[in-house]
Structures are given as C-alpha cells and as structure tokens.
Amino acid sequence: MIVSFKHKFVFVTTHRTASSSMMYALSEFCGSADIITPVNDYGRDALEPRNLDRLLAAGLNPKMAELKHIGVTAIRAIIPEARDFFTFCFERSPWEKAVSAWQFAGLQMSFRQFLKHKVKGAVDYSLYANGSTCLVDSVGQYADLYTDYEGICEKLKIPQHTLPWLKKTCPIQLEDCYTEETRDRVSHLFQREIAMHGYRYPPHPF
Numbered sequence: 264m265i266v267s268f269k270h271k272f273v274f275v276t277t278h279r280t281a282s283s284s285m286m287y288a289l290s291e292f293c294g295s296a297d298i299i300t301p302v303n304d305y306g307r308d309a310l311e312p313r314n315l316d317r318l319l320a321a322g323l324n325p326k327m328a329e330l331k332h333i334g335v336t337a338i339r340a341i342i343p344e345a346r347d348f349f350t351f352c353f354e355r356s357p358w359e360k361a362v363s364a365w366q367f368a369g370l371q372m373s374f375r376q377f378l379k380h381k382v383k384g385a386v387d388y389s390l391y392a393n394g395s396t397c398l399v400d401s402v403g404q405y406a407d408l409y410t411d412y413e414g415i416c417e418k419l420k421i422p423q424h425t426l427p428w429l430k431k432t433c434p435i436q437l438e439d440c441y442t443e444e445t446r447d448r449v450s451h452l453f454q455r456e457i458a459m460h461g462y463r464y465p466p467h468p469f
Contacts, residue, residue, distance in 0.1 A: 264276050264286075264298075264299075264300045264330070264331055264332070264333050264338070265286060265289055265290065265293065265297065265298065265299050265300075266297060266298040266338065266342055266345050266348070267289075267292075267293050267294065267297045267348075268294060268296050268297055268344070269292075269293060269294030269296070269297055270292065270293075270294075270419050270420075270421060271347070271348045271349060272348050272349045272350070272351070272419055273335065273338055273345050273348050273349070273350040273351075273399075274286065274289060274350075274351060274352070275333070275334065275335050275338070275350065275351070275352040275390055275391055275399060276300075276331055276332055276352065277332070277352050277353060277354060277355075277387035277390060277391070278332070278360070278364060278384070278385040278387055279355060279359075279360050279363040279364050279367065279385060280352075280353040280354060280355045280360075280405045281353065281405060281408055281426065281428075281429075282352075282353060283302045283310075283429040284426045284427050284428060284429045285353070285412060285426060286299070286300075286302055286310060287302060287310050287426075287427050287429060288424050288425075288426050288427065289421075290310055291424065292421045292422070293313070295313075296314060297313060297314065298313060298314045298315065298317065298318065298342070299311075299312055299313040299314070300312055300315070300318075300330040300331045300333075301330070301331065302331070302429065312330075315330065317341060317342060318330060318333070318341060321340075321341045323337075323341075332387070332390060333390075334389060334390040334391070335350055335352075335390065335391055335398050335399055336393070336398065349400050349401075349418060349419065350398075350399040350400050350401075351399055351400055351401040351402070351403065351415055352387075352390065352391045352399055352401075352402055352403070353402065353403040353404065353405055353408070353411070354387070354391075354402050354403075354404060354405065354456060354460060355404070355405035355406070356405070356406065356462045356464075356466035357449050357450075357452070357453030357456055357457065357462060358437060358441065358446065358449050358462075358464050358465065358466060359405070359437070359466055360385055360405075360453075361374075361377075361378060361382050361385065361449050361452075361453075362374070362435060362437060362440050364377075364381075364382060364384070364385040365377045365378075365381075365382070365440075366435065368381060374440050374445065375442075375444070375445055378445055378448045378449065378452070379448075382449075382452060383452065386452060386453060386456075388453075388455045388456055388459075392455070392459065395455075395458070395459070397459065401414075401415065401418075402460070403415065404460070406466065408426075409426070412426065437465055437466075438465075441464075446464055449464075450464075
C-alpha cells in the first residue's frame with residue numbers, strides 16, 4: 264500500500280495483480296513523508312517500509328502481510344487527508360487469480376483443496392468496494408496491466424518505468440487446473456468481482 268502526499272494518491276494493493284511490482288516502481292517517485300508498506304519477494308526484502316507510525320498507532324498489526332493489504336475505508340479513517348487523493352487498485356480474473364495464488368502459496372495440497380481451505384485470502388473485493396459500490400477512483404485490470412498502469416502514471420503526472428517482475432509464478436494452462444466443480448467454486452467465491460467487472464471463464468491466456 265502507498266499513500267503519497269507528494270503526488271496525492273493512494274494505491275490499494277490486491278493479491279496476485281502485480282501490485283508489488285507497481286509499488287516498487289511507484290516508490291521511486293514518492294516523497295520522504297509518503298507511507299509505503301514493505302514488499303517481500305520470496306523471502307527477499309524488495310522494498311523497505313516508510314513512515315508506518317500512523318498505521319501502527321491506529322492499532323494495525325505490524326506483520327507485513329496485514330499492513331500491505333489495507334482497505335481503502337481503513338486508510339481513509341486513519342489518514343483523513345487521503346480522502347481527497349486519487350485512489351486506485353488493480354484486479355484480475357478470479358480464475359487466473361486463484362491459480363496464481365495456489366502456485367505462489369507453494370503448499371503441499373491440490374488446487375481443489377486450496378480452493379476449499381485457503382483461497383479466501385486472495386478475495387480482495389472488500390478492500391476497494393462495499394456492496395455494489397466501488398470505493399476507489401480506478402480499478403485497473405491485470406489483463407491490461409501495462410496499458411492501465413501507463414494510464415495511472417499519466418493521471419499522476421509521473422514517468423512510467425518498466426515494471427520489475429516480483430513474486431512471479433510459472434505460466435500454467437487453466438484447463439489443466441479446472442473442473443466444473445472448481446470453476447463453480449471460484450465463481451461462487453468471487454461472485455462480487457464477477458458482477459462488478461464482468462469477468463468470464465475462460466479469461467485471456469494465462
């Protein structure tokens with residue numbers, strides 16, 4: 264998560280959407296007072312945190328994962344001036360997202376088991392929406408990552424640099440993972456994202 268007082272934006276980070284890569288790139292243009300949560304890339308500290316005092320003073324858990332994925336409502340409650348900032352996040356086809364989350368977790372369980380027990384941690388809807396209302400100004404799409412990221416940079420009037428590729432997983436064919444049961448499971452878990460963004464299975468090639 265980034266709250267930039269210098270450029271007046273809030274970046275709400277979601278799971279498996281290249282958010283870590285965008286945080287790394289955007290951090291180069293942040294000011295000394297801006298708030299940046301840490302980024303860890305397979306055990307390597309890829310981005311050092313900055314100015315977390317206000318988050319910790321609000322009672323948030325200092326663990327990296329809980330700090331990074333803070334919803335826009337909580338951010339605005341803790342940092343009232345951020346209510347006037349341009350706020351954005353990125354989202355991804357849930358069928359891709361679930362597979363990517365499974366790969367990244369590296370757990371000794373089948374994809375079917377992962378969907379049953381673990382995938383809820385990758386459901387990010389409440390970070391940027393409430394009911395059927397989107398609470399951020401822009402939701403970029405992972406399917407159009409570079410185009411949408413370029414648009415964000417233009418909006419913020421900052422240079423666009425090539426994104427580093429952090430937390431990368433190996434490409435995989437979706438049809439090798441999904442059955443009718445697991446497709447339906449993802450459709451149920453991510454029904455709000457599907458309704459808001461119009462996702463369909465199969466998405467573009469993974």
